[in-house]
Amino acid sequence: MGIEIPILLLVGALLTTGVYLVLDRTLLRVVIGLGLLSNGTHLLLLSTGGLEEGAAPVLAHGVSTVVDPLPQALILTAIVISFGVTALLLTISYGVYERYRSDDLRELHGRLDDE
């Protein structure tokens, strides 16, 4: 049980920082914020199965301590997805920057609405 509390505190810190950065008006900070949000979520997902020190998610003869393998499979999938999404988001942000030479959402707002 002991190991979960610090992990959950870490999850809370990651999610708060992530939300703060997503609400920022600079494109790159939004991207980084989303990265933190997804890392926090993945840690939360991992901790749901119960964390056990020194145990593997494999059940074999003569092994008494195991951890639930399902959360590990889930975050593996989620990490791959968030990796792909972040890569795409970076590409789009770079596209916006290259076109308008600005990464401030407030500044972009007025300009793009005129089109």
Add this chain to the structure above:
Amino acid sequence: MSNLPIIPVALPLVAGIVLALIRERTVASRAVSLLVNCVGLGVAWSLMMKVQSEGIQTLGFGGWAAPYGIFFAVDMLSALMVLVTMVVSTATLLFACFSLDEFRERRFFYAFFQFLLVGVNGSFLTGDLFNLFVWFEVLLISSYALMVLGSEGYQLQETFKYLVINAVSSMLFLIGVAVIYSLTGTLNMADLSVKLALVEDQGAVAAVAVIFMMVFGLKGGLFPLYMWLPRAYFAPPTVISALFGGLLTKVGVYALFRTTSLMFVDNVPFTLPVLIVVSAGTMFFGVLGALAQWDFKRVLSYHIVSQIGYMIMGLAIYTPLALAGAIFYIVHHILVKTALFLIAAAVEKLRGTTNLARLGGVMESRPALAVLFMIAGLSLAGVPPLSGFVAKLMLIRGGLEEQSYFIVVVSVLVSFLTLFSMMKIFRYGFWRSSESADLDETGAGMRIVATSVLVGAGIVLGLGAVWVLPYAELAAEQMLDTQGYIDAVLGPGASN
């Protein structure tokens, strides 16, 4: 257990990979996509017939026993959604073949189109919560790519916002999955339906219900979370907006239907009252947004929001009649809304703009388009004998039987405003005389054919409601009978 349920997912997946490899050959790409979609249409039809004759179909992958493996569970609602998805995607594809520019066609348009279908069909068919998340991501990533395809300034900016909003809601989805897994130790939706009732801490279950309502509310464009939708759907070429407007938000609505009926109605007392308020807000503020707009595409985008309110109204009333009405409404809405967007796309091709202040005179130069718009627009507003009327009548009767007068009054009022807004488009876009000249266009005939298919399907849905209603009623019946769903997935008696 037959392998039929996996085919609507596997077929476009294979086709998408093939299409990515032959992207430079546009003619071959068009032929392959259309062929695959027609086959998919046949498969979806036979799947629906099978569900009708044999009941809920399940398919477990990898030979794992009931709650452990990943399951596809196809009831009538899923089968209907897959069928109507294949109908509108085939018509949209036909339209796209004759309207999209060469640049986009060569930049993987057809491949992403098929991957989008993989995600949409997967979401409709799966019976596993985490699997639903994965299919959502498949369709979202394809939709990001389709939305930004062409990289115009406005597209880049709107896709960025659309992506961030959806990525945040996906994180919320994952948090919901994490909490629900730690509460119950399962992710199979049928199993969850059984186990959520046994959870000691019912407050946590209520929290999860709120998280899922927010997630699907964001993805489905519900009040007060719909703000992203109208601008995002304005960004891509109109034919792509047509596909999004018809299908994407409805996946969110479907997921809300599925999770609410299986998991939250029995366990969380405030689900339905909250949904009533949400549905009234969605209808009313959506239509107000539409009234304020002066652009064909923006008006239609706001109407998506408004119409989603009607679907949620059926869910919130939660009687067999209202649910059947809501399911009928979803089918009607997907067909008619896509048709309206395709008409907007055809008008844009004709005049180079969708701004109503600068449009006009389409009735003289393209009477067929004006007639198609008239039929689809009246159907959306709910004028008899078209399909929108049947759907709204069922919803309102359902509401009156339950004495939910508030929502009934709002829905009737919103219908009038919808009619007003459709007439505004007709009057300024089509009817009044205009000096503006038609652009030189190729493929106009095929675009009208593609649109007519959908409008025709809408007319059949309205006049032939007698034949379609049994399917909607069966779907509603299966939705209310959660025990039947549980037995079909876990095996009879497993819930005890």
